[in-house]
Amino acid sequence: MGADVQLASEAGCHFDSGCGFPAPGLNEFDFKPIFTVGGVDFNKPMLLSIICALLVVGFFWAAFAKPKLLPGKLQLVGEIGYDFVKRSIVLETIGKKGEKYVPMLVSMFFFVWIMNIMSIIPFAQFPVASKIAFPAGLALVVWITYMSLTFKKHGFVGGMKNLCWPSGIPGWVMFILVPIEFFSNIFVRPFTLAVRAFANMFAGHLLIVVFSVASWYLLSPTIGALYGSVSFVVAVGLTAFELLVQFLQAYIFVMLASSYIAGALEEAH
Amino acid sequence: MTPEVLLAAEEKMNPLLPAWPEVIIGLLCFFIVFGLLGKKLLPSIEKVLEERRDAIEGGMKRAETAQAEAQALLEQYRAELAEARHEAARITEHAREQGAVLIAEMREEGQRQREAIVAAGHAQIDADKKQATAALRQDVGSLASQLASRIVGESLEDHARQSGVIDRFLDELESKAAAAQGAAK
Numbered sequence: 001m002g003a004d005v006q007l008a009s010e011a012g013c014h015f016d017s018g019c020g021f022p023a024p025g026l027n028e029f030d031f032k033p034i035f036t037v038g039g040v041d042f043n044k045p046m047l048l049s050i051i052c053a054l055l056v057v058g059f060f061w062a063a064f065a066k067p068k069l070l071p072g073k074l075q076l077v078g079e080i081g082y083d084f085v086k087r088s089i090v091l092e093t094i095g096k097k098g099e100k101y102v103p104m105l106v107s108m109f110f111f112v113w114i115m116n117i118m119s120i121i122p123f124a125q126f127p128v129a130s131k132i133a134f135p136a137g138l139a140l141v142v143w144i145t146y147m148s149l150t151f152k153k154h155g156f157v158g159g160m161k162n163l164c165w166p167s168g169i170p171g172w173v174m175f176i177l178v179p180i181e182f183f184s185n186i187f188v189r190p191f192t193l194a195v196r197a198f199a200n201m202f203a204g205h206l207l208i209v210v211f212s213v214a215s216w217y218l219l220s221p222t223i224g225a226l227y228g229s230v231s232f233v234v235a236v237g238l239t240a241f242e243l244l245v246q247f248l249q250a251y252i253f254v255m256l257a258s259s260y261i262a263g264a265l266e267e268a269h
Numbered sequence: 270m271t272p273e274v275l276l277a278a279e280e281k282m283n284p285l286l287p288a289w290p291e292v293i294i295g296l297l298c299f300f301i302v303f304g305l306l307g308k309k310l311l312p313s314i315e316k317v318l319e320e321r322r323d324a325i326e327g328g329m330k331r332a333e334t335a336q337a338e339a340q341a342l343l344e345q346y347r348a349e350l351a352e353a354r355h356e357a358a359r360i361t362e363h364a365r366e367q368g369a370v371l372i373a374e375m376r377e378e379g380q381r382q383r384e385a386i387v388a389a390g391h392a393q394i395d396a397d398k399k400q401a402t403a404a405l406r407q408d409v410g411s412l413a414s415q416l417a418s419r420i421v422g423e424s425l426e427d428h429a430r431q432s433g434v435i436d437r438f439l440d441e442l443e444s445k446a447a448a449a450q451g452a453a454k
Contacts, residue, residue, distance in 0.1 A: 137287075
């Protein structure tokens with residue numbers, strides 16, 4: 001249906017031709033299946049996520065498969081990226097105990113980032129994370145890690161205490177606080193983790209689409225050309241802004257995952 | 270597309286509900302990335318980073334060791350140089366002392382030799398003098414007696430008398446000479 005909207009705009013639907021603005025909506029995020037296997041549709045976001053995985057693996061393969069003591073350009077870039085996630089996110093948040101979780105979080109960071117970047121890659125032009133399934137899957141991985149670490153480290157009772165029992169609080173507040181903490185740590189955290197990434201990408205993509213469609217819609221040999229060009233400039237500016245947001249969301253995602261793991265590994269108080 | 274169909278489609282699609290096939294594909298992709306990075310690529314780069322850290326730290330350590338070694342060697346050379354200087358001074362001093370002793374010895378030897386030579390000279394002179402005196406005494410005696418015999422015209426045959434006269438005369442002469450010498454002194 002997204003294709004329908006595009007077709008409509010390409011067909012010469014301009015604002016002075018009596019055509020209503022073909023406002024992009026949820027249909028922008030719905031894709032016709034590329035093919036169907038056993039009743040399951042294989043669509044563009046799935047294809048993009050596979051491409052993203054291949055890109056991440058391909059890049060790091062090229063950079064790290066045969067590492068040298070004196071790094072080449074690609075290896076150096078890879079090292080900078082790896083070192084950034086390892087030092088500035090994981091070790092900074094978890095500390096020395098975080099070494100074990102570096103590979104998972106590094107993979108997560110680059111996978112999420114490249115999925116977000118797909119938003120501004122020509123022909124892809126769709127942030128994979130704007131389909132909630134993808135961040136939800138990753139949030140599930142984080143949640144399972146978080147829960148299993150908590151209960152493995154503290155046992156069931158200790159784990160529950162770690163999740164629900166904040167320290168240094170007078171007894172009567174616990175009455176209210178414990179249910180809130182329980183709810184917040186066990187249900188809200190994974191949900192917000194997924195929704196944050198999803199909503200940012202969703203909104204960003206929608207904004208870019210709205211202004212792109214508008215610049216085409218407003219384009220006509222009247223005053224509309226001026227509106228159209230303003231809209232186009234905004235679309236370009238938003239694309240640049242999205243580039244920042246894409247990085248930021250990947251960063252926040254991994255940062256929060258690290259902080260959950262850090263919380264799970266925390267000594268009982 | 271009729272509005273009803275569109276509405277139905279939109280209703281069917283809730284952006285907050287994950288589609289399971291997408292979740293599965295997404296997770297699959299993530300685990301492919303995680304598997305390859307975690308099992309192979311990141312350990313391999315981590316190893317190289319470790320090696321690099323080692324190389325840098327090892328290089329620094331090596332440089333430190335070399336510097337310490339050089340410092341120790343310098344100290345040793347300095348000590349040896351000081352020792353050598355000291356030794357040289359000692360040897361010079363010793364040589365000077367020895368030289369002084371040698372000179373003193375040689376001086377002494379020279380003195381001794383000179384004295385010996387002088388003594389030998391004196392002895393020779395004495396002997397010569399004695400011999401000369403004896404010869405002179407004889408010659409003077411015979412000459413005087415010849416002269417006297419010629420003057421007196423008589424031969425002083427009597428040897429004993431003759432020698433007694435001459436000796437007495439000579440003794441007189443000697444005593445006179447001695448007296449004259451004593452007066453001159």
